Amino acid sequence: MTPVFLFGTLLDDALRETVAGRALNGRAAQLPGHRIERAAAGDYPVLVAGGDGAGGLLFEVDDTTLARLDFYEAGFDYVRAARQVVQDGAPVTAQVYVAATPQEPSGAGWSLSDWARDWGALTRLAAVEVMAGFGAIGGDELRFRMTTIRQRALARLRAAEAPAPRSLRSDIHRDAVEVIDARAPYVHFFSVAEIDLTHPRHDGGRSAPINRGALVSGDAVTVLPYDPATDRVLVIDQFRFAPFVRGDLYPWVLEPIAGRIDPGETAADAARREAREEARVEIGAMHRVAGYYPSPGVLTEYLESFVGIADLSDAADRLAGRADENEDIRAHVIPFARLMDLVESGEADTSPLLLSALWLERARNRGTLA
Incomplete structure (x- = not known):
């Protein structure tokens, strides 16, 4: 001993x-x-x-x-x-x-x-x-994984603390799901959960045992900077691994600024930090767009999206990103009308950018942004 x-x-x-x-x-x-x-x-x-x-x-x-x-x-x-x-x-x-x-x-x-x-x-x-x-x-x-382990733990706590309203969706608690077996066949920057389970059915019965897998990550934020004075927005352009794996011939995509929520941060805190890191821009007033699962069939990731008021009077593109995270980011400052053209043409094809652009279009038309 x-x-x-x-x-x-x-x-x-x-x-x-x-x-x-x-x-x-x-x-x-x-x-x-x-x-x-x-x-x-x-x-x-x-x-x-x-x-x-x-x-x-x-x-x-x-x-x-x-x-x-x-x-x-x-x-x-x-x-x-x-x-x-x-x-x-x-x-x-x-x-x-x-x-x-x-x-x-x-x-x-x-x-x-x-x-x-x-x-x-x-x-x-x-x-x-x-x-x-x-x-x-x-x-x-373990030291390499510790940050993402804590981000995943934070996501589980956030999920338990703030369940969504249930006026239409089924009011069935997670405890009604029976886990038969659970495995984690891959754990690194992300992890994969593979679970055998049964769950209640809408007809009052119970499902047969089924096998499901999900990519497990921490919660994240996005922020689309907008300058009401110049009617410009800032979007970032970067290589994304998932489009590459899918076979996309041009796996560089347009997105809002995005990043994980770290323990000790609010979603708004994380959005402001990421704006400084990814685009060297300071965000003023924050307007929440939505909280949502971008792909609930396969991803645990929960996004909090914002439109942030910023000074974009300098319309020049800029390169930014954290070298220690191998980020290679080009930030484009473009007129709002150009953003909507990108939505219309399909060049803007990531869910946070589409959602934020459409939200901004409505808010801009109402004149409620400052």
């Missing part, structure tokens, strides 16, 4: 049980000469030298549990190091997880209860997918 001292988010009982694969009971201990601060980059704990002692819990774990803890912590670039902790006044050599790359502290204390309130549900849900990879992938691969 190996003594392990935990001082951060794994003090959350439910999260620790998911990661360890079983309930773990520990005893109070301290790491002398240290304190725990909130990281400057976000709400997670950073161990800082100096102070009256960092409080935590000391556990005795077997090799399998230790390997599970190692795997989970590797996803955040944390590694084990031997440290002297104190329990009941006696020194104990224990394993402590420390950042492999130094983390900048904020100078403010970190609160487990505040973290649990704001981030606990998302982190616990993400940990289920994380630990499904235990024994199949290594720490480097």
